[in-house]
Amino acid sequence: MNARAPQRRSNPPPPPGLLVVDKPGGWTSHDVVGKARRLVGTRKVGHAGTLDPMATGVLVLGVERATKLLGHLALDTKTYLATIRLGAATTTDDAEGEVVSTADASAIADDAVDTEVAALTGDLSQVPSTVSAIKVDGRRAYERVRAGEEVTLPARPVHVGRFDVLARRREGEGLELDVLVDCSSGTYVRALARDLGAGLGVGGHLTALRRTRVGPFTLAHARTVDELVAEADGEAGRAGLSLDLDAATGTAFPRRDVDAAQAADLAHGRPLPPSGGPGTTAVFGPDGHVVGLVADTEGRARPVLVLAPAG
Incomplete structure (x- = not known):
């Protein structure tokens, strides 16, 4: 055996x-x-x-x-450090695409750059880059572009809270800008580079992008x-x-501490007395662990997400 x-x-x-x-x-x-x-x-x-x-x-x-x-x-908000090259436009609005036009950007005055940057700050109607992950009839836009299709994406509202030029470098006929961008989710920094170059009449694209903050x-x-x-x-x-x-929810949402009875109610999906604040709140039980997320609706703090199992 x-x-x-x-x-x-x-x-x-x-x-x-x-x-x-x-x-x-x-x-x-x-x-x-x-x-x-x-x-x-x-x-x-x-x-x-x-x-x-x-x-x-x-x-x-x-x-x-x-x-x-x-x-x-x-x-909902993100921060980026980026480098924009003025003087060339590409198919992808970044350095990975093919160059479709060039122009001499060496003589563009700093004031002209600052004026166009200011115009791209605040509430904008932005056309996303065609190689984005936005779906068009069930397929990603970049998949359609790579398959040789022509893709036109509608403009969408975005918010750029900060668009600061940190450094400028003139190299040959090109002008490179190091920038800091604070923006809403859904904003394409590549599209900002494209639109900045278009506004200055010389074309532009992104050569480097680093996200330093997400929420x-x-x-x-x-x-x-x-x-x-x-x-x-x-x-x-x-x-x-x-x-x-616990730390993740406490970092991302306002905190509300409740007693054992209310923690049990929320764990079973029952509403609580209102939190009294806007948006979503993280609810913690007396043991210090998160029970779930709630939002005030119709005079009650109703469950948005229950994270602790009942009991």
Whole structure:
């Protein structure tokens, strides 16, 4: 009689929370998710918002139950550091596209640049880049463009709260600008580069892009892929979270503490007395753990998302 082979024990799943990654250039957001799944030891990983492959910087990932949180996070504003080259327009509005026109931008006055930058600050109606991930009849715009189709995207309202020129470099017939942009979600910095060049009559495109903030999460929360790999190769055997579920919700939303009875009500999906503030609030039980998210509706704080299991 053959002895039964010993069963291999699998590691328990990681706790729920957020992993904030400093995305390297050349990686897609999906590449980072795939790597994170191996490093933290679970398939339950998703990302909040995307970054172009050429871009680097803050990418927020949800792990385990925190994936449910991603769609509710206050990620409505973002900050970027970018480099814009004036004097050439490309098919993709960035350096990865083919050059479609060139012009001498060396003589453009600083005042002219400042005037056009000011015109691209505030509430705007922006036409997204045609190689964006926006869906057109069920397919991504960039997929249609790469298939040789002509794509026209409608303008959409965006807000650019800050568009500052940090440095200027004149190189041959080109003019390079290092800029800082604070903007609403859905704003394309590539499109700002395109429109700035068009406004100055010389064309423009993006040559570098780094996201330094997504909502309340910054590079201070982020770790590089190499740092995560080194951590996973260490004694723990996997990479840890940037913020556990409690810290993540406490960072992203106003906090409300409730007693045990109200925590039990919310865990069962029942409404609470109103919070009295606008937007979404994170509710914490007497044990200090988050129970769920609520928003005031019709005189009650009604569940938006229950994060703690009943009981």
